[in-house]
Amino acid sequence: MQGYGVNIIVEGGELEKILARLSAAQEEIQQCYFELERLGVLVIKKPSDESDGKKDH
Numbered sequence: 001m002q003g004y005g006v007n008i009i010v011e012g013g014e015l016e017k018i019l020a021r022l023s024a025a026q027e028e029i030q031q032c033y034f035e036l037e038r039l040g041v042l043v044i045k046k047p048s049d050e051s052d053g054k055k056d057h
Helices: 014-038
Strands: none
Touching: none
16 A cells, blocks of 8 residues: 655745634635525525435525
């Protein structure tokens, strides 16, 4: 079995900055979904049970 390894080095705290931006973006997207749901534009529901053979799309 072959193994591969990769080391990624990000200097100067750039990784932390990028991850913070990604977290902020995720929070913003979630707030947009909530607002769309509140306005009645978006309906969020759990996936249907596929055991009944029906698809929900």
